[in-house]
Amino acid sequence: xxxxxxxxxxxxxxxxxxxxxxxxxxxxxxxxxxxxxxxxxxxxxxxxxxxxxxxxxxxxxxxxxxxxxxxxxxxxxxxxxxxxxxxxxxxxxxxxxxxxxxxxxxxxxxxxxxxxxxxxxxxxxxxxxxxxxxxxxxxxxxxxxxxxxxxxxxxxxxxxxxxxxxxxxxxxxxxxx
Amino acid sequence: xxxxxxxxxxxxxxxxxxxxxxxxxxxxxxxxxxxxxxxxxxxxxxxxxxxxxxxxxxxxxxxxxxxxxxxxxxxxxxxxxxxxxxxxxxxxxxxxxxxxxxxxxxxxxxxxxxxxxxxxxxxxxxxxxxxxxxxxxxxxxxxxxxxxxxxxxxxxxxx
Numbered sequence: 001x002x003x004x005x006x007x008x009x010x011x012x013x014x015x016x017x018x019x020x021x022x023x024x025x026x027x028x029x030x031x032x033x034x035x036x037x038x039x040x041x042x043x044x045x046x047x048x049x050x051x052x053x054x055x056x057x058x059x060x061x062x063x064x065x066x067x068x069x070x071x072x073x074x075x076x077x078x079x080x081x082x083x084x085x086x087x088x089x090x091x092x093x094x095x096x097x098x099x100x101x102x103x104x105x106x107x108x109x110x111x112x113x114x115x116x117x118x119x120x121x122x123x124x125x126x127x128x129x130x131x132x133x134x135x136x137x138x139x140x141x142x143x144x145x146x147x148x149x150x151x152x153x154x155x156x157x158x159x160x161x162x163x164x165x166x167x168x169x170x171x172x173x174x175x176x177x
Numbered sequence: 178x179x180x181x182x183x184x185x186x187x188x189x190x191x192x193x194x195x196x197x198x199x200x201x202x203x204x205x206x207x208x209x210x211x212x213x214x215x216x217x218x219x220x221x222x223x224x225x226x227x228x229x230x231x232x233x234x235x236x237x238x239x240x241x242x243x244x245x246x247x248x249x250x251x252x253x254x255x256x257x258x259x260x261x262x263x264x265x266x267x268x269x270x271x272x273x274x275x276x277x278x279x280x281x282x283x284x285x286x287x288x289x290x291x292x293x294x295x296x297x298x299x300x301x302x303x304x305x306x307x308x309x310x311x312x313x314x315x316x317x318x319x320x321x322x323x324x325x326x327x328x329x330x331x332x333x334x335x336x
Contacts, residue, residue: 007219014226028233036229049188055210056191059202091180094301097308098213122295127267134275142332150324158316167312
């Protein structure tokens, strides 16, 4: 009972905030609910196929293949694959979390997943076109290059930190290979 | 729209191939998918609510007031905070950043805004924690924030 309550705590708090706003700040409440409803529709459409694709991947792609492509000894090639996976035009970042999660479970290395998540969020090709249009080619290309460098550094650093003190609940595979 | 077509197209192809090769494995895939969806369901709902609230409060006009013409370091910090918290679609964020820059915001401020917007996700953190663990999430977002300031600093000097 308490566990269930805890699971839904954020949702309960959010509903209370929404109710309070509907009473005292009806304008903001209205705007918020329109945005929330749009997001809800988007998620309902996008999430089920994403999760089924992840399930299919876990059922069909052998773990040693993922370890070979994205694992500890994948080197530059692994980075390139992670980067390429991330730039594909496939939706918002929360779609990528379950993907990264199952890739990690199958033996992908942490630094590659940081590159994957980062390029997914920051370096999408359709997004870059919009950015060039509004902020210019100089701004966009400089940000692009610096972001790639930052992602590689953050990935390496995280790998180092997580290897020294791994998350107890999420002990990652491939440690010490 | 493209996203939806790409994802469903991919799903259709994979699903048919999987069904032809093995019903057993396809069934297993659905079981894995169902479990994952149930695990993340509550945080997905929470994200929807939080996104609605933040975008309802922080409209483009409000953001413009907060980080607009002022070029000081405070504007940069405010931009980083807004970027880290909100989840503004890039189709809205880039035109907004463009118009802010024309009305006097610095390159550094706009760069930190966009980089934190895409790299740091406070709103999506509950879901990230469910999928990848607390430590991973905190480190990724924390280091992302540091990286955003570094990137913005370099861009401010170079551009």
